[in-house]
Amino acid sequence: MYPIVFAVILLCFYVWHDVCFMCHSSLTGFLYLLKGSKMKKISTVAIVALFAPAIAQAAPIIMEGDYVLTQVSDNGTLGNASNNPGIKHDITGTGSFGIEDYLTPGTPHELFSVKSSQFGLQTNNNAGRSDISGVLTDTSAFSGYDQSTNWTGTFNDFYTISTDTFFNDGDERINMMTTITALVDLTDVEFLRSIDPDPDHKTFAEFSTVNGRGTDTIAESDFVHAQGTNTGLTIGLYSNSDITHNTGVSDSSWSIDPSYYLAGNNAGTGDFSLGLAFMLGDLATGSSSTFDYAYVMGESVDKVKVSVPAPSSFLIFALGLLGLARLRKSK
Secondary structure (H helix, E strand, O other), X not given: OHHHHHHHHHHHHHHHHHHOHHHHHHHHHHHHHHHHOOOOOHHHHHHHHHHOOOEEEOOOEEEEOOOEEEEEOOOOOEOEOEEOOOEEEOOOOOXXXXXXXXXXXXXXXXXXXXXXXXXXXXXXXXXXXXXXXXXXXXXXXXXXXXXXXXEEEEEOOOEEEEEEEEEOOOOOEEEEEEEEEEOOOEEEEEEEEEEOOOOOHHHHOOOOEEEEEOOOOOOOOOEEEEEEOOOOOEEEEEOOOOOOEXXXXXXXXXXXXXXXXXXXXXXXXXXXXEEEEEEEEEEOOOOEEEEEEEEEEEOOHHHOOOOOOOOOOHHHHHHHHHHHHHHHHHO
């Protein structure tokens, strides 16, 4: 019952916020005070929801935990071109982030793509390409997670897309929940998340990674991973979503097409990209598809803990819908 109550409170608050926009400055300071205190109790969520609006950002938002340090760009991707941090990983869980970065060496490549029969292929890449415009919001103060953001975008009059990126300080992963909503009837809708990982470049000047799909206990369709050839450091994409999905490893072309990864292609070891793609199928006007996935990390492939929060993270999902409503209102 509590999540429903909170969602109603948040909806009422956003109406109030549009009327009382002039109060934004003082409430913003209050929100950050609460965020710094790391208070995650129900009372804090309720207070912030009532008195402090989510803060839209024009610049990237840094997300730092004990194991993971990253940033979300204003186009909804991880990293910010070659700027630090891309995705940093401390296997000790002490927040001691060294020089290695999974994302920034060479040509940074972390992206998502959306494809359908009606509009073709759109991609947002942290290296600069941004076909889908959107708004980035810091939701950490009242999401229930230590680190969380929401990015909500729209592509012409075809669809809206909302992605929550979130993790707790003790998590060795970056969780994501994406919702795509059709504004017209769409067919053969596909989605991709992809990265070119470089865990060993800073120390060993090595771009090549040992890439693979699945393990002895995890299906190839659920897990794709890259391991440093010297350090063994591992990053991967994982999902156990009920929505049809598959993984792949692209060769040096670094495919941005979801169909490539849905086909289960595996180029093997090299300076290649990993991808996790979803087949959403047909979406009627006004209908949505929501799915969970995560970047997972570990000292080695066998040390990676593959899990994603269940869609019961209702509050974060509600925030995404609120962001979507606000974006559509602003058009």
